[in-house]
Amino acid sequence: MKILMAMMQHETNTFSTVPTPLARFCRGSSTGLPAEGEAAVKAFKGTGSALGAYIEICEAEGLDYVLPLAAGAWPSGPVEDAAYEYMTDKICAAVTAEKPDAILLHLHGAMVTESLEDGEGPLVARVRALAPDTPIGVSLDMHTNMYPAIVENADVVAGYQTYPHVDIYETGRRTALPILAMLRGAAKPTMAWGNRPMLPHVMRQGTHDFPNKQIQELAQKMEAEGALCASFFTGFPHADIRLAGSSAVVVTDNDPEGAQRMVDELLDLAWKERRAFVYEIEPLEQSLKRAQELKADGPIVLLDHYDNAASGGSMDTMAVLKGILDAGLEDVAAFAICDPAAVETMIAAGIGNEVTVSLGGKTDMPSIGRTGEPLEVSGRVKLISDGRFRNVGPMSRGVMNAMGPTVVLDTGKVEIVVTSTQQEPNDTAAFTSLGIDPTAKKYLMLKSRIHWRAGFRDLAAETVECAGVGVCTSDYSMLNFETVRRPIFPLDEDLQPVSVTR
Template identity: 50%
Template sequence: MKVVVAMMKHETNTFSPLVTDLARFEAWGLHFGPAAESAYAETAMPMGAYIRLCRARGAEIVTPVAAEAMPGGIVTRDAYETLAGAIVEAVAAGCDAVLLDLHGAMVAAHVADGEGELLRRLRAVAPRVPIAVTCDLHCNLTRAMVDHCDALIGYKTYPHVDMAEVGERIARVLFAAIDGKARPVMAFAPIPVLAQTLRMGTDDEPMKGLIAEARALEAEGFLAATVFGGFPMADVPHAGMAAVVVGDGDPAAAGAAVERLAALARARRDDFLYPHEPLEHALDRAAALGDAGGGEAGGPVILLDHADNCGSGGTQDVMGVIAAVIERGLKDVAVGAVYDPEAVKTMAAAGVGAEVSLALGGRLDMPALGLKGRPLALTGRVKVLTDGRFVVRGPMYTGVTVEMGPTAVLSVDGGRVEIVVTSHHHEPWDRGVFTSVGIEPEAKRFLLLKSRIHYRAGFAALARATVTLDGEGVTTSDNGKLDYRRLRRPLYPFDRIN
């Protein structure tokens, strides 16, 4: 058996000014041919699970590409065609099965539905070759994705700590079909709800209940069942929630099951909206929590600068929340992280121990929000300089090597605040963001993270409390700040739905 195994992943924020070209994929991880297999074989990623199962079957494995970029703006035509072309070419050369590790929210300059278009091309060159797909929980699922593969599944956890598990499940479904032991049929239900990412944590309601229902369907005998929260920072017609169920030879049963999931999501639609709070009120609560203890005595208080989360396409250089934290006088704070390659160069030239004055962050404008970049003038001491490389040891992306690029730690406000400054975008979902630069996160009173929910993978066990800070940025949870023009209608919360 010859199996094509490939990964092509990007969560596209159409409001983000960040250009997603091949260089951005290279910054996170871009591998072609055998190097792709080597890079992911021992990881807890869907591609890793695929490779292990193929090896167990004695299959010949072809890995044309493994590509992922940190979320950002629209993917360039060249990047899309290079990556998709490599996969299509490998499948066209002949194979017995295809296993794909995709995201489900890729938007390219010339293709609004990146994954659907890839699968359409694969079906055109190999109409009878079975294809299985793993997608992110934030997939904006389309009819094209479902129609052009044989089995599709999404993560059931956010933060995504079950990537290998769901990859293995859908690969086993495909192999069972090849072996004549299953007849996968899929039912798809778009759900007209644009949910807020901050309301999709699977340890919390309403997503917790939806995931429980999907697991119950699998326990009843369905081959796979998924509820997608969708990715709301994409101005495309298919943005929003969806559900898909893979049945075994019974389309009617799969259809009834997927409607169970869709109806439950529609009934909980109000719970998917994030309630906002004035920043000054949230900082008052944070200060009170910090005064009550922290650090080694009781664990840090987590502060979330969620509107500037590069894990959803944020610029990661908006300084408003950081400035407010410093002005409020919070002490013993570690910030992870600010993207500013120029500031890192300045600190590297000065050297460890040097005092520097610089304008940190605020280098990127956000035209979609009508916001100009506003640097923060700071004077501090260069505490650490590193290459920004570490291997993830936590439960999400386990075994993957992270490249933050040249990285520095700037100690400001008399040492009360330490800011990790990176040359590549990276969301702080693993403690390595801090430990790789000599900061012990568990010993801090506050951890200020540019994250939404993924931080829980590495930091939830440390946190004494979490405070969400509503700042500015292209990952805002305030729909009123985003100029949507292409969404399907009706769509909640913009319209009434049944």
């Protein structure tokens, strides 16, 4: 028996001007192309990823498996059509050539391309057309913007139940095990899905917080009581596409009515508590003043949440870092500014030497009416690195990250990590791999929204959310929504919950 598995992951921020060519999906690959075959197996075997779970299950069951493609990129603007065609053609060619007994896909659920609002649905539909009777399982991110084609062409769909996403491996298992049961004739998966017209703010989607904590606990309870998979997707609001927003999918064992009942229960709870998903913004100056006044036994996290790699940010806006420098905060480590030109300048200067660079601000943001604003910063080049490190966990344990050439610039008060590509600070290894002990700092500036909690929540004494500048803004009034279905909450205040269900 043979299992075909593949990964194609991208969360698309349609307001972002960061380009998404094929090269963006090649992090850590020496070939200039996404990993495939044995290289892909080597990269993900034994890791806390969905592919890691697929591989482990296949090997434990004595099943043959093939991995034609493992492609993942940090969120950014729409995926270039050529990149999308390369990846989907690679997967579909393998389906035709290998004739697998089952197919396991790890997708994101919020990919938008230059031509398609829904990048994943058409892929799953193509795979289904090539393998009409083959069981198909799909693992998805919690930020899926669900379109019908995914559910209509898969047999099992499972989404992450934690944010930060520390259950990616577990979601792979939740996807694969019902598919194997289906192959053995031990289960007959039946699915239902639905959505609600609501765009929860990402900053209010964390599963440590009400109401998503309670919604995900309900989904887990449904699984404990017999559902094969129960998933509530918060959705990704920074995608101006028709079906952006919250949805739910439930898979049962030959009980479609029960699946629909549970879908409605999840969606009704989310809709009832929709106002708790609205984020209240504090002005940056007020946030930094409050940070200075805090007395804490441990690091104070300064969260630059408007410019985050995991939501499509350029990671080169300077408003929060400038505020920190202007306020004279000391004993700060900042992760990170993405500026490959500044990195080159500092590498040329050499370790131990003083340098003045025009830092950040290289990216214009027409979708929010802002141009890039570089900041002149002086300091000592403290460290130069190749920017490669493995996550220690709990998120994506063992997965390799590649930031490109990376420099630590020490101003005397602030140690600034400057990278050549975007990187979410969701793991302490982001600092320790560069010789910085995050537990020893008074302040940690993190360009993150929720994922920072995976690696830093337990060591943070206090958290101050800093509304800077960027296309990950939590201020919806700055975003020009033209395509998303209307009315929708909270863009439109009160409305009835008209849903799309099946």
